[in-house]
Amino acid sequence: MKGGLMRTVRLGVSSLLLHKLRSILTTLGVLFGVSSVIAMLAIGEGASKHAQELIRELGSQNVILRSVKPPEDVVTGGQQSRMASYGLTASDFRRMRDSFPGVVRAVPVSILQQEVRYESRALNPRVLATTWQYRDVTGRPICEGRFLSPDDERSVSNVCVLGYEVARYLIPFESAVGKNIKIGSEYFTCVGVMLPRVPLSADPPQAGADVTGEVFIPMETGIKWFGDIQVKIRSGSREMEQVELHEIYAQVDASEHVELVANAAKAMLARNHNQMDYNVVVPLELMMKEEETKRTFNIVLGSIAGISLLVGGIGIMNVMLATVTERTREIGIRRALGAKRKHIVTQFLVETVVLSVGGGLLGIALGLLIPVIVEKTANMPTIVTPTAPLLAFGISAAIGVIFGLYPAWRAANMDPVDALRHE
Amino acid sequence: MPTKEAAQARDRAGEPVVELTDVERVYRMGNNEVRALDGLTFTFRAGEYWSIMGSSGSGKSTLLNLLGCIDRPSSGSYRIRGTEVATLDDDELSEIRGQHIGFVFQSYNLIAQLNVLENILVPLFYWDEPPPDAEERARMLAERVGLGGRLEHKPNELSGGQQQRVAIARALVNNPAILLADEATGNLDSKTAQEILALFDELHEEGKTILLVTHEPSVGRRAEHTLRLSDGRIAEVTHNREGAST
Numbered sequence: 001m002k003g004g005l006m007r008t009v010r011l012g013v014s015s016l017l018l019h020k021l022r023s024i025l026t027t028l029g030v031l032f033g034v035s036s037v038i039a040m041l042a043i044g045e046g047a048s049k050h051a052q053e054l055i056r057e058l059g060s061q062n063v064i065l066r067s068v069k070p071p072e073d074v075v076t077g078g079q080q081s082r083m084a085s086y087g088l089t090a091s092d093f094r095r096m097r098d099s100f101p102g103v104v105r106a107v108p109v110s111i112l113q114q115e116v117r118y119e120s121r122a123l124n125p126r127v128l129a130t131t132w133q134y135r136d137v138t139g140r141p142i143c144e145g146r147f148l149s150p151d152d153e154r155s156v157s158n159v160c161v162l163g164y165e166v167a168r169y170l171i172p173f174e175s176a177v178g179k180n181i182k183i184g185s186e187y188f189t190c191v192g193v194m195l196p197r198v199p200l201s202a203d204p205p206q207a208g209a210d211v212t213g214e215v216f217i218p219m220e221t222g223i224k225w226f227g228d229i230q231v232k233i234r235s236g237s238r239e240m241e242q243v244e245l246h247e248i249y250a251q252v253d254a255s256e257h258v259e260l261v262a263n264a265a266k267a268m269l270a271r272n273h274n275q276m277d278y279n280v281v282v283p284l285e286l287m288m289k290e291e292e293t294k295r296t297f298n299i300v301l302g303s304i305a306g307i308s309l310l311v312g313g314i315g316i317m318n319v320m321l322a323t324v325t326e327r328t329r330e331i332g333i334r335r336a337l338g339a340k341r342k343h344i345v346t347q348f349l350v351e352t353v354v355l356s357v358g359g360g361l362l363g364i365a366l367g368l369l370i371p372v373i374v375e376k377t378a379n380m381p382t383i384v385t386p387t388a389p390l391l392a393f394g395i396s397a398a399i400g401v402i403f404g405l406y407p408a409w410r411a412a413n414m415d416p417v418d419a420l421r422h423e
Numbered sequence: 424m425p426t427k428e429a430a431q432a433r434d435r436a437g438e439p440v441v442e443l444t445d446v447e448r449v450y451r452m453g454n455n456e457v458r459a460l461d462g463l464t465f466t467f468r469a470g471e472y473w474s475i476m477g478s479s480g481s482g483k484s485t486l487l488n489l490l491g492c493i494d495r496p497s498s499g500s501y502r503i504r505g506t507e508v509a510t511l512d513d514d515e516l517s518e519i520r521g522q523h524i525g526f527v528f529q530s531y532n533l534i535a536q537l538n539v540l541e542n543i544l545v546p547l548f549y550w551d552e553p554p555p556d557a558e559e560r561a562r563m564l565a566e567r568v569g570l571g572g573r574l575e576h577k578p579n580e581l582s583g584g585q586q587q588r589v590a591i592a593r594a595l596v597n598n599p600a601i602l603l604a605d606e607a608t609g610n611l612d613s614k615t616a617q618e619i620l621a622l623f624d625e626l627h628e629e630g631k632t633i634l635l636v637t638h639e640p641s642v643g644r645r646a647e648h649t650l651r652l653s654d655g656r657i658a659e660v661t662h663n664r665e666g667a668s669t
Contacts, residue, residue: 004548014536333532336493337593338521338549340514416493420528 005350012351026319027359029312030399034360034392037305038367038384043374044301046382048294055290058283059138061255063262065092065248065269069241070277086277087243095268096250102257107137108219109247112226114184116215118170125166125213127183129222137249145177145192148218152191156220160188164196166213181215186225188217258284309395312359313403320352320407331411332419341412348411352404353397360396364389434469434504440600440632441467441490446499446509448485448655459485460496461655467601467634472627474635474646482655484605487636491603492520504600521549525594529606531586533578539565539589540574546597557596564592568622584615591622595631602626602633608642620645 016023058064067087090108097106112127128134135147143164152159160181167176167190176190194214252261262282269278324331331344368389371382434440448460459482467473477483488494489501492508495516501509503523508516525546526532533542543561547553554560565571568588570581578586587607594602604623608616620642627633627647635646643649644663651659 007548011536018536329532330534333528333534334545334549335517336491336520336524336526337546338517338524338597340517340549342514343549417488420493420532 005346008346008350009354012347012354015351016354022319023355023358026316027355027362029315030309030356030359030396031312031363031366033305033309033312034363034396035365035367035370036308037301037392037395038364038388039370039374040301040305041298041388042367042371042382042384043380044294044297045385046371046375046380048290048297049383050381051290052287055283055286057138057140058281058286059249059251060284060287061252061258062137062283063250063252063258063265064281064283065096065250065265066279066281067243067246068277068279070275085242086275088245088248088278089272090244092269092272092278093245093248095272096248096265100250100261100264102252102254102261104251104253105133105137106251107131107133107249108245109134109249110219110222110244111246112184112222114226115182116166116170117182118179121170123166123169123213125163125215127215127217127222129217129219129226131219134216134249137251141195143193143195144175145190147192147194148216152218153220156218156224158186158188158221159191159218161192161194161216162190163194163214163216166215167193169213183215183217184226255284258282309399313356313399316352316355316400317403317407320348320355320404321410323351324348324407324411327411328414328419328422331414332416332422335414335416336420344412345408348408349401349404352407353400356396356400356403357393360393363396364392367392434600434632436468436470436630438469439466439502440469440504442500442502443489444500444502446489446496446501448482448489448494449497459655460489462499463655463657465650465657467632469600469632470627470630472623472633472635472647474637474643474649475652476637476640476643476649477652477658478638480654481652481658483636483638483652485655486652487603487605490601490634491524491526492516517549521546522597523600525597525599525602527587527590527594527602527604527607529609531578531583531590531610533586533589533593535578538575538577539570539581542578542589543593543596545593550597561592561596564595565589567595568592582615583611584618587611587615587619588622591619591626595626600632602631604633604635606637607635608637608639616642 065088069084070086088108093106093108096103107130109128109130112129113124114127116123116125116127130148132148132150132153135142142161145161147161148159151157160183162170162176162181170176170181171179176193179190180187181190182188194216250261250265252258259282262280262285266280269280334344334347368384371384374380375382443463443465446460446463447458450457450459461482463482463486475483475486485494489496492503493516495511496509499509500507503519506519506523508519511519520526534545537545540558540561543564544557547557547561562571562574565574568591570585570588570592573581573585578589581589587610591602591607594604607623608619611619623633623635624645633646635642637643646663649659649661649663650657651661
């Protein structure tokens with residue numbers, strides 16, 4: 001049986017070709033099973049990778065404190081305009097920075113509502129007043145020029161760094177660096193442009209006011225010109241909000257300490273705030289939750305795929321049992337001419353494996369095609385990991401062996417005398 | 424050609440190739456015991472041409488199955504080319520079939536998806552170490568039975584007589600101790616049947632040991648000797664002069 005396997009495979013293929021339609025129909029179960037495994041894994045992987053990227057951008061070693069507008073008191077005395085004062089304070093920031101052992105650096109962010117203008121083009125992006133360390137904490141890369149520097153802060157200079165979208169909208173055809181940008185009523189010199197946040201998706205840059213972007217200016221400069229009172233105009237009513245800091249990023253020395261720092265921060269905030277006007281975001285936790293979601297997703301997918309492959313396998317077994325009965329006489333002849341049981345087992349096993357692997361290969365082709373179509377039509381990111389097709393191939397071969405064993409065993413254990421007499 | 428074939432035969436004429444001693448085969452049918460072979464003792468020698476005859480139920484088919492090693496005796500001894508087969512297990516029996524038995528069936532029993540050459544090669548396919556000249560041997564045998572020009576044909580492209588010739592070539596490819604033909608002419612018209620019988624005569628002259636199981640007296644007489652069975656025992660042994668001459 002040394003060179004015999006190749007011959008057995010050839011023989012198996014030619015036996016299967018005797019009943020082309022039946023063989024093709026038999027492989028369909030495995031085909032769809034395998035292709036759905038690959039396609040679903042690719043779609044799941046793509047979705048989860050997208051979510052992971054969004055979270056990673058927040059920084060996996062960071063603890064983020066955010067100001068949250070507390071629930072409105074029921075005391076609405078018919079007043080249309082009132083002053084709301086809430087959120088994180090400068091003293092929260094100092095505590096974060098100075099009295100937490102695990103915190104490497106802390107960065108305050110306050111978000112200003114100001115119009116940003118260059119010549120005749122204007123935008124309303126988020127203007128972030130922050131420190132030069134913002135970039136180190138978030139790890140966001142610069143595309144051109146530089147980020148804010150310690151010098152900018154010391155000199156309280158009018159410099160700004162534009163987000164990619166903002167720069168592209170305001171100054172489409174030139175480098176934004178060195179240009180004078182008007183923020184509110186002050187002029188700022190642009191010193192750098194950031195890379196876009198999430199990798200630019202397939203959708204084209206939107207026009208006009210829809211552009212959501214960011215502009216960074218030094219903290220001290222922001223306080224100097226704009227103070228910490230934000231005027232929000234919302235559907236006719238005029239609302240005044242006083243928020244000192246909108247966000248505090250705290251970078252922790254090691255990911256094991258993230259939870260510790262987060263809990264301590266919560267406790268600290270609870271002591272110093274008399275209302276729930278803050279929120280603590282732990283990207284690491286989000287990431288772990290995302291991992292959990294992904295695992296659940298994979299289990300569900302795995303079960304569905306498993307069931308469809310099981311059905312496919314049973315289909316193959318069913319057909320092979322019918323084939324064995326149909327070919328009882330052939331089995332008898334082969335046994336009479338000297339075939340041992342193992343030869344008969346091999347022959348039928350090879351046929352089932354050829355069927356299932358054939359189905360598996362077609363399934364891989366289809367499974368690789370589906371994500372491409374999904375990406376084109378539904379605009380969803382998909383990722384085909386190289387292990388998925390290998391896994392699918394392995395599974396389909398295994399199905400051939402598992403579901404082929406019983407029919408092959410039946411064939412091999414026929415009594416040659418009876419098998420020869422079979423009509 | 425005949426001399427070359429004869430030289431290939433391993434068995435010297437007159438030596439015993441198949442020895443049956445007190446062979447019994449008992450079937451159990453519900454509570455009944457059916458004694459299909461009842462203490463059969465007989466020896467077939469190399470180069471002999473026998474027909475085995477008997478009415479249905481005489482034990483003819485049972486003897487054929489035993490001789491062909493697809494069945495085992497309930498008791499007694501069966502030696503083929505000196506090897507005791509009564510006690511062998513399934514794998515060893517398969518090996519004996521592949522090495523020492525050549526089967527020719529009434530309904531040809533070729534394998535539909537294989538062509539003529541491949542069909543002839545089937546017995547060697549199951550050898551642990553196929554002879555290096557297997558294909559050459561198969562081609563020669565196809566030539567010998569007159570089908571040298573149809574090696575690539577599938578069985579359904581051949582007539583009954585041609586299929587039976589392929590089956591005979593297949594039965595000879597392993598150079599068997601005995602060629603077992605079970606009603607080999609039963610499905611053929613009389614003219615084709617005569618051609619096949621003439622082929623057996625030729626093979627006999629080349630020194631092959633042939634056992635022809637049949638219920639037709641005219642076919643039985645073509646053999647050198649006839650063994651007649653009745654109720655699982657030897658009823659009669661005849662030596663047909665005419666069989667040897669025609």
